[in-house]
Amino acid sequence: MAIRAVLIRPSNKTGSAYLTKWGFLPAPLGLLALAGEILRINNSNVKIIDMEGDNLSLDQAIDLAVEYRPDLVGITLHATAAHNNAGYLAREIKKRLPSTILVAGGHHATFLPYEVLRSGFDISVLGEGDETIYDISNAIVNGTSMLKIPGIVVRDGDKFVRTAPRKLIHDLDSLPMPPLELLDASKYTFKVFGKNEKVMCLETSRGCPYGCDFCSVTPTWGNTWRNKSNGRILMEMERAKEAGYDWIFFTDDIFIVEPNVKHRESLFNSILERGLETKWIVQMRADVTARHPDLIQKAARAGMTISFLGVESGSPEVLKKMHKGEFTPQSVEAVKILSSNDIIVLIGLMIGAPYERIRDALTTVKFSRELARAGADAVQFSIYTPLPGTRIFNEALKDSSLFTLDWDRYDVLTPVMKTRVGPVFDQILQFYASYSFYIYKFIRGKIKGIILTKKKGILIETGTKFIMKMMPEYLKDIKNFPRFLFRTYDMYKEAVKNGFISQKDQDEISGDSGKIIYDLENGRNPYFLIKKES
Secondary structure: OOOEEEEEEOOOOOOOHHHHHHOEOOOOHHHHHHHHHHOOOOOOEEEEEEOOOOOOOHHHHHHHHHHOOOOEEEEEOOOHHHHHHHHHHHHHHHHHOOOOEEEEEOHHHHHOHHHHHHOOOOEEEOOOOHHHHHHHHHHHHHOOOHHHOOOEEEEEOOEEEEOOOEOOOOOHHHOOOOOHHHOOHHHOEEHHHOOOOEEEEEOOEEOOOOOOOOOOHHHHHOOOEEEOOHHHHHHHHHHHHHOOOOEEEEOOOOOOOHHHHHHHHHHHHHHHHHOOOOEEEEEEOHHHHHHOHHHHHHHHHHOEEEEEEEEEOOOHHHHHHHOOOOOHHHHHHHHHHHHHOOOEEEEEEEEOOOOOOHHHHHHHHHHHHHHHHHOOOEEEEEEOOOOOOOHHHHHHHHOOOEOOOOHHHOOOOOOOEOOOOOHHHHHHHHHHHHHHHHHHHHHHHHHHOOOOOHHHHHHHHHHHHHHHHHHHHHHHHHHHHHHHHHHHHHHHHHHHHHOOOOHHHHHHHHHHHOOOOEOOOOOOOOOEEOOOOO
């Protein structure tokens, strides 16, 4: 017996800003991982539908899925803002294929499973979906009950049943290799650095041992950091290169954590010994980066080309309340170290934390310019957004701070909660901060006549040409900004007038979002599970 499955990455209502602004669309590793599990069942077939990669409308994606006549359709809610589109896909596919099982996975499905099921799905997967999707596929093939599968919420007649929690996967090397042949590499572009540049996502570890209040990573992965062996990482990198990918985006939430420094150094040494030339994108902590300049130097030689630093704020008081565990001087030092090693530095900052004052926000804007002087090349100013599963989401519900549960707005670029500054002013500050950073860098570069190193200079020059070509699109954003601002004003004003989220919705959603999703194995849930090299 075999199974036919369709796996879908839906688009958000507003689309991906990374794709529209930078031409950046990495291959969907999550769907590849699930496909690898399903293909373990003999003679099974899997089709991946990527709405962004294939530039599909909702109805086109539905037609393609139905045409395949699948037994199972899995849809990743990789972002909360994908909820509404994912629900529409599920309902319409179910109308045309009533016997097909509709499965939701990802962060949003993990923490709001009952809402996801009410939107049209049959099963919501909690946390890691690798082993779970294999069990679901086996149950479909064998006609056995889904109620015995751990780690899901399943529709059972007119009721929803939450099954026993699933254990974390400790041995990540045991997972199937991503079946890269299911994707067309030419769709996964990085146009800001070249028309034909292609990007594959890979993971070397899962989890994060830190506890930032805004982050959904820690509850999603069970507050445990686990890694793959270097042999497995190298094998995946080599396969990606053979498949035609120029860049590797390591999706690890933190690429280097303190206990794995030696492990990473060994990986970099192996890459250099093999002559495995690829360019990587990584996400790093500023404090770890600042403490290990020699390791960063070796990483740059091995292929680290872009590093994203989640700095978040320039205000020490805000950083403390975020539980970030970092200080602004560390961020400046980290930027200097990365930039001096020819690495392009992308900074993540936030506006709109509920405890942030106007002076804190302005301090962050000012600090972004200090980071620019230290060598930061780009900035992403986000709106502080309470995502399901985070402490701040549950607190915002309890405090009646959320003024909308329209999940389309949970794109970390649009205000959804009341703050000390006010959501409208937060949106104005975020817009001003983003554009003023680049204007500052442009003017400073012209005045100072800054000369970049060869490698970084070529990438920056290519990126600048792309940005100039895209300028009409950026000007459209400026033109449309007042409309988005008035939309926020109207929604907030309506919520103030008629009341915020109802008590019933608050109780139901907070009950879902706050649950522990893993079997902690008799309470043992260590921060670090480091795989030793054989």
